[in-house]
Amino acid sequence: MFDLKTINSVLGELEEERGIPREKIIEAIEAALASAYKKEYGKKHQIIRATFDIQSGKSEFFQVKVVVDPQQIITPNPDGTLPEIPETTDDEPEKVLFNPERHILLDDAQKIKRGSQIGDEIVFPLETRDDFGRIASQTAKQTIIQKIREAEKVSVLGEFGEREGEIVSGTVQRIERGNIFVDMGRASGILPYEEQIPGERYRQGERVRAYLYRVEETPRGIFLRLSRSHPKFLIKLFEMEVPEIASGVIEVKSVAREAGSRSKIAVLSNDPHVDPVGSLVGQRGVRVATVTSELGGEKIDIIEWSEDPKRFVEEAISPAHALNVVIDEENKTAAVSVSEDQQSLAIGKGGQNVRLAAKLTGWRIDIQSVQGENIDTGETPQKIEGKTTPLATTLPEENV
Numbered sequence: 001m002f003d004l005k006t007i008n009s010v011l012g013e014l015e016e017e018r019g020i021p022r023e024k025i026i027e028a029i030e031a032a033l034a035s036a037y038k039k040e041y042g043k044k045h046q047i048i049r050a051t052f053d054i055q056s057g058k059s060e061f062f063q064v065k066v067v068v069d070p071q072q073i074i075t076p077n078p079d080g081t082l083p084e085i086p087e088t089t090d091d092e093p094e095k096v097l098f099n100p101e102r103h104i105l106l107d108d109a110q111k112i113k114r115g116s117q118i119g120d121e122i123v124f125p126l127e128t129r130d131d132f133g134r135i136a137s138q139t140a141k142q143t144i145i146q147k148i149r150e151a152e153k154v155s156v157l158g159e160f161g162e163r164e165g166e167i168v169s170g171t172v173q174r175i176e177r178g179n180i181f182v183d184m185g186r187a188s189g190i191l192p193y194e195e196q197i198p199g200e201r202y203r204q205g206e207r208v209r210a211y212l213y214r215v216e217e218t219p220r221g222i223f224l225r226l227s228r229s230h231p232k233f234l235i236k237l238f239e240m241e242v243p244e245i246a247s248g249v250i251e252v253k254s255v256a257r258e259a260g261s262r263s264k265i266a267v268l269s270n271d272p273h274v275d276p277v278g279s280l281v282g283q284r285g286v287r288v289a290t291v292t293s294e295l296g297g298e299k300i301d302i303i304e305w306s307e308d309p310k311r312f313v314e315e316a317i318s319p320a321h322a323l324n325v326v327i328d329e330e331n332k333t334a335a336v337s338v339s340e341d342q343q344s345l346a347i348g349k350g351g352q353n354v355r356l357a358a359k360l361t362g363w364r365i366d367i368q369s370v371q372g373e374n375i376d377t378g379e380t381p382q383k384i385e386g387k388t389t390p391l392a393t394t395l396p397e398e399n400v
Contacts, residue, residue, distance in 0.1 A: 028146075065103060066122075068118065069106050167237070168224070170182035178192075188224070189226045197259045197260040241290050250269050338370070
């Protein structure tokens with residue numbers, strides 16, 4: 001039934017190119033042989049198993065019967081219907097409708113194999129066959145294909161499951177309704193429209209890098225959910241460029257991002273001799289420039305994280321300079337005073353700068369402009385003198 005030379009060739013190819021272990025393919029062949037045998041020569045309800053020797057090409061077939069206790073057996077009613085089956089506890093064996101083709105009583109099993117217990121399997125050799133009919137052979141072929149697909153799915157899940165949360169790359173396969181399908185080799189990735197950087201355009205065959213945020217198993221196969229707009233994509237890009245992040249010397253504490261436009265990233269150094277902001281910027285700005293280039297020119301503000309909320313908010317509204325920050329711990333709000341010429345810079349185009357600062361810090365921020373730099377440094381916003389223009393931002397939905 002099988003050409004050994006072809007089988008060994010296929011085994012090697014599947015193991016090398018698809019990562020499917022040789023043992024899984026042999027299991028698929030054995031399952032196919034058992035299925036074909038049962039189709040051609042077996043009886044209904046029989047449990048048939050097969051073994052296949054890859055060296056000789058010989059097959060052996062067995063019928064398996066499960067050992068049951070007489071007290072487990074359910075007897076049908078005179079009219080052929082089954083009685084109501086009482087619930088069993090974890091300690092009790094499951095009730096079964098006895099079938100001599102797949103069950104054997106405990107006493108009989110112990111006569112064949114001493115020490116047999118309920119639930120054990122008793123194996124009976126069957127006559128060896130290799131002349132299967134067309135239908136049985138077709139069934140065997142379908143079984144092998146199914147088992148190989150299952151094994152490949154497990155292999156792909158294992159490979160990409162370990163890479164979840166990392167940056168991966170692939171080739172643009174096709175674009176449908178704004179969604180980009182990416183060829184990842186052994187699996188397909190999907191970069192949904194909402195996970196793309198606004199303004200970026202892709203062509204078929206083009207290489208693309210993205211953040212793998214979820215590995216999804218569907219009836220159609222394994223799909224890798226990709227994102228270029230996720231805040232963690234920014235973190236992973238910096239990890240690749242900044243060894244201090246990968247080694248743990250510098251820690252990314254928070255990220256706020258509006259993909260394709262602007263991002264803010266707060267970092268902390270665990271070594272007093274290492275400047276966290278300077279490390280991310282790099283010599284002559286080469287590190288941050290590399291990340292910015294990957295993100296299509298997205299502006300990135302790098303600030304130093306602080307446990308002191310006043311100082312953290314001050315840093316977060318950069319590049320604007322704060323004259324004073326008044327913190328309201330109870331309502332988690334911060335009133336930031338800036339000079340008139342800094343007001344538009346602090347707020348940003350369309351409120352973007354202060355909005356990102358609020359997401360980064362987790363505080364609601366009000367920007368208040370003050371005439372001149374001589375202001376009252378009281379503890380409540382009401383004590384701030386001069387012209388004020390409050391702009392409230394909402395709290396962030398998610399901080400990294």
